[in-house]
Amino acid sequence: MNNKLLLRLLVLSVLASLLATAHAVTDYQVVPLPKDIRLTGGQPFLLDASCVIVCADSDPQMQRNAKFLSDYVEKATGLSLTVSDRVPKDTKTIRLLVSKAVKHDEGYRMTVDGRQGTITIEGGSPRGVFYGVQTLRKSLAPNVHHPSLNAHLPLPSAVVTDEPRFTYRAMHLDVCRHFFPVEMVKEYIDILALHNMNTFHWHLTDDQGWRIESKRYPRLHEVGSQRRHTVIGRNTPLFDDTPHGGYYTQEQLHDVVRYAQERCITVIPEVEMPGHALAILAAYPELGCTGGPYEVEPTWGVFDDILCAGNDKVFQLLSGVIEELAAIFPSPYINIGGDEAPKKRWATCPKCQQRIREEGIKGDGPLSAEAKLQGYFTNRMEQFVNTLGRRIIGWDEIMEGDITQRATVLCWRGVEKGIEAARQGHDVIMAPTDYCYFDYYQTDEDVEWSKPLLIGGYVPLEKIYSFEPLPAGVDSQVSQHIIGVQANLWTEYIPWRSLLLYQMLPRAAALAEVQWVPSERKDYDTFLSHRLPPLLTVYSQEGWPYCTTKARQ
Ligand code: TNX
Numbered sequence: 079m080n081n082k083l084l085l086r087l088l089v090l091s092v093l094a095s096l097l098a099t100a101h102a103v104t105d106y107q108v109v110p111l112p113k114d115i116r117l118t119g120g121q122p123f124l125l126d127a128s129c130v131i132v133c134a135d136s137d138p139q140m141q142r143n144a145k146f147l148s149d150y151v152e153k154a155t156g157l158s159l160t161v162s163d164r165v166p167k168d169t170k171t172i173r174l175l176v177s178k179a180v181k182h183d184e185g186y187r188m189t190v191d192g193r194q195g196t197i198t199i200e201g202g203s204p205r206g207v208f209y210g211v212q213t214l215r216k217s218l219a220p221n222v223h224h225p226s227l228n229a230h231l232p233l234p235s236a237v238v239t240d241e242p243r244f245t246y247r248a249m250h251l252d253v254c255r256h257f258f259p260v261e262m263v264k265e266y267i268d269i270l271a272l273h274n275m276n277t278f279h280w281h282l283t284d285d286q287g288w289r290i291e292s293k294r295y296p297r298l299h300e301v302g303s304q305r306r307h308t309v310i311g312r313n314t315p316l317f318d319d320t321p322h323g324g325y326y327t328q329e330q331l332h333d334v335v336r337y338a339q340e341r342c343i344t345v346i347p348e349v350e351m352p353g354h355a356l357a358i359l360a361a362y363p364e365l366g367c368t369g370g371p372y373e374v375e376p377t378w379g380v381f382d383d384i385l386c387a388g389n390d391k392v393f394q395l396l397s398g399v400i401e402e403l404a405a406i407f408p409s410p411y412i413n414i415g416g417d418e419a420p421k422k423r424w425a426t427c428p429k430c431q432q433r434i435r436e437e438g439i440k441g442d443g444p445l446s447a448e449a450k451l452q453g454y455f456t457n458r459m460e461q462f463v464n465t466l467g468r469r470i471i472g473w474d475e476i477m478e479g480d481i482t483q484r485a486t487v488l489c490w491r492g493v494e495k496g497i498e499a500a501r502q503g504h505d506v507i508m509a510p511t512d513y514c515y516f517d518y519y520q521t522d523e524d525v526e527w528s529k530p531l532l533i534g535g536y537v538p539l540e541k542i543y544s545f546e547p548l549p550a551g552v553d554s555q556v557s558q559h560i561i562g563v564q565a566n567l568w569t570e571y572i573p574w575r576s577l578l579l580y581q582m583l584p585r586a587a588a589l590a591e592v593q594w595v596p597s598e599r600k601d602y603d604t605f606l607s608h609r610l611p612p613l614l615t616v617y618s619q620e621g622w623p624y625c626t627t628k629a630r631q
Pocket of ligand 1: 417418473490515517533568569570
């Protein structure tokens with residue numbers, strides 16, 4: 079090697095290490111960006127092996143918070159910290175506690191005091207402490223590239239005060255088009271937790287598969303969970319030769335609920351009705367208008383065969399299943415679907431027509447009597463769900479019937495639908511396709527190469543980031559009903575874990591800032607250049623693939 083080259087390499091490596099040190103110490107600007115960060119100066123807190131995590135609270139969630147923190151620290155730094163319920167003498171401590179001083183349930187205040195050798199995370203509730211722990215965890219990330227620092231990892235003295243903008247912060251996962259095992263679902267939940275999300279919408283039933291074990295109606299999982307084969311590409315005439323299937327036993331469902339609960343996440347189960355129900359019809363053909371035969375659908379789309387609204391057995395089965403689910407899922411909500419239900423069969427079905435007559439259902443302007451019949455369907459199911467002490471969520475199509483104000487509307491067909499629903503007094507969750515569909519392409523490269531073949535659409539990172547769920551000019555009457563934001567991950571074209579995570583990351587990071595950070599504090603440039611890189615380090619540490627290609631500028 080000649081001298082010139084050697085010199086160049088030397089200069090480069092010095093530069094690189096300087097840069098590395100410059101980034102090595104956190105400023106607590108994690109994703110999602112905390113509400114207020116005050117660096118208080120003075121000496122930093124040096125995290126080392128002598129440091130003790132103190133949690134005196136016997137509340138199980140608080141104990142878990144302490145355990146999570148010690149696990150995160152170990153993963154990021156290799157340091158294994160003791161957890162204690164007492165404040166030890168002469169040691170540095172990280173204290174976790176619930177404090178009345180923090181007003182928001184999910185809020186926290188983290189005080190890092192280098193001189194005293196203390197970090198204190200006070201939460202408005204154990205959930206608030208959990209988010210404080212997430213912030214501390216993410217603040218360790220810039221250092222992990224520099225193992226030499228890990229023995230005494232510096233955390234600047236600071237006070238971080240934080241709380242979320244929206245109370246409902248969710249992602250959805252479709253396990254029907256492709257089935258994902260429990261381990262994968264848990265990994266998905268881990269990702270939601272890292273991004274301060276508190277709700278997991280689990281899309282458990284659809285035309286292409288029923289994924290719930292039912293003790294009362296066992297054919298649902300025995301027959302409905304298996305499809306013969308799957309169409310290749312975008313509904314080509316070709317099919318693979320592989321049966322596809324799977325369902326979760328009730329024990330597994332319980333296990334997922336518990337796992338999510340430990341991470342402060344509520345799981346909302348969805349049972350699709352009256353459309354997207356071919357898996358139910360394959361199991362119980364008498365519940366369709368024509369009586370079948372039906373099969374668990376091997377292609378993608380919207381199908382004419384839906385549940386018959388004139389047959390009381392349909393309501394019996396759905397109620398029975400929901401009762402089973404309510405015993406497993408403590409969620410205050412049950413999602414009853416309601417989207418994409420063509421009325422073709424109902425229009426010629428004697429039972430449905432009889433129901434329309436008996437109930438005195440009339441068309442109204444652009445809405446046919448059959449469209450209104452879906453309102454009857456939804457209301458009847460809602461009444462049942464309410465008797466279980468739960469409320470319904472439905473996709474925005476449920477607004478086309480006359481539904482009660484208690485129903486929460488999940489808006490996928492545009493923000494305007496959401497505003498309209500809020501104006502009518504419904505609680506609203508915003509999940510518009512334009513910003514929140516993570517099955518769509520994320521980069522130009524994916525589009526260009528059609529590699530892998532996805533469903534279409536284009537929702538790059540910046541687009542998601544720019545989403546404002548409360549358009550300028552909406553009054554407080556409306557805005558009080560917009561309870562949150564959700565992204566959807568449909569899996570027609572996503573058969574594997576790695577692709578699922580690629581579609582999700584880092585888009586979940588942009589979504590997290592929409593859900594958590596007040597709009598005036600959001601800033602895409604600093605998100606991209608400053609906050610995201612350390613988070614990508616966490617993804618790598620966890621073994622989560624993510625998209626690195628820049629979107630179109
Ligand atoms: C529409 S969004 C659907 C799903 C598809 C999705 C694909 C909604 C309520 N229904 O059935 O999987 O588009 O992007």
